[in-house]
Amino acid sequence: MDDPTTDTDAVLAAVGPRLRALRNQRDITLSDLSETTGISVSTLSRLESGQRRPTLEQLLPLASAYRVQLDDLVGAPRTGDPRVVLRPTKRHGLTFIPLTGRAGGLQAYKMILPVAPDTPVPELRTHEGYEWLYVLDGRLRLILGDRDLILTPGEAAEFDTHVPHWLGASGPHPAEVLALFGKQGERAHLRTGPRP
Incomplete structure (x- = not known):
C-alpha cells in the first residue's frame, strides 16, 4: 500500500524547481518577488532550493504573483473532468x-x-x-x-x-x-x- 506521506513529500519537493523556473521565465528577481509577496528573500531562496517546505500561506501569494492556479504551482494531479472531449x-x-x-x-x-x-x-x-x-x-x-x-x-x-x-x-x-x-x-x- 502506498504511503500518502511519501506522495506529499514528493509533491512538495517538486515545488522548489517549479518556483525557480517560473521566476526565471518571468525574469523576476528574488527582491522583486519578495516585495510583491511579502515573503523574505532568504525564505524564497530556501523554497526554490528545496531547503524549506512551502506552506499554504507562502504558496497562495506566490500563485497570485505568478498568476497561476495553486494546483499548477504544486503540480497536483488533475481531478477527473466529467466533460467528454468531442474530437470528431x-x-x-x-x-x-x-x-x-x-x-x-x-x-x-x-x-x-x-x-x-x-x-x-x-x-x-x-x-x-x-x-x-x-x-x-x-x-x-x-x-x-x-x-x-x-x-x-x-x-x-x-x-x-x-x-x-x-x-x-x-x-x-x-x-x-x-x-x-x-x-x-x-x-x-x-x-x-x-x-x-
Whole structure:
C-alpha cells in the first residue's frame, strides 16, 4: 500500500524547481518577488532550493504573483473532468464523435451520416462486434443482410456486425445517430416500458 506521506513529500519537493523556473521565465528577481509577496528573500531562496517546505500561506501569494492556479504551482494531479472531449473523426464518409473516453468495453458515438448517393445496393461491410443505433434526426437507411430498412427519429435497431450491413442517410438531409458499439457478445437493450 502506498504511503500518502511519501506522495506529499514528493509533491512538495517538486515545488522548489517549479518556483525557480517560473521566476526565471518571468525574469523576476528574488527582491522583486519578495516585495510583491511579502515573503523574505532568504525564505524564497530556501523554497526554490528545496531547503524549506512551502506552506499554504507562502504558496497562495506566490500563485497570485505568478498568476497561476495553486494546483499548477504544486503540480497536483488533475481531478477527473466529467466533460467528454468531442474530437470528431471521419471514416468511410461518416463523421464519428466519441462520447466515451475509455478504451475497451462498450463505446458510444454520435454519428453524422451524409446524404448518400442513389445507389441501389451499396457495398456492405462486416466486422467484429455488436451495434445498437438510435436515430436522433433525419432518416437512416440500414441495409442489414437482405433487409433494407428506413429508421426515423426515435427508432432504434441492434444487430451483430458479422451480418453484412450498410448505414446511410435517406432523404435530403444528413442523419444523426447515437451508436453503441461493443465487442462480440455485448448487447445493449432498449426497454420502453416495465416488464409484464
